């Protein structure tokens with residue numbers, strides 16, 4: 159099974175085979191945010207890939223539209239659109255990194 163290391167939390171969780179990075183992080187009870195429910199509409203699930211970017215599903219058109227080329231080039235992905243093929247290391251944004259609508263309950 160592949161793993162997801164969350165560098166800034168110093169924690170490693172299992173990636174669920176066949177599921178998105180978002181689902182794996184939610185399943186592991188990590189504090190990732192979603193407003194759109196995983197439909198590439200909110201951008202709140204963005205994570206930055208620190209290692210293993212080539213071991214992920216390719217960037218899709220939904221991610222390009224939501225994040226833009228500059229963020230994609232800097233390693234950002236939408237967790238709801240990304241599937242893991244091998245172990246990866248990520249930065250998981252904390253509340254202060256996100257737009258306020260992402261963290262309202």
Ligand code: FES
Nearest residue numbers: 196198201203238
């Ligand atoms: S959950 Fe909204 S863009 Fe991924």
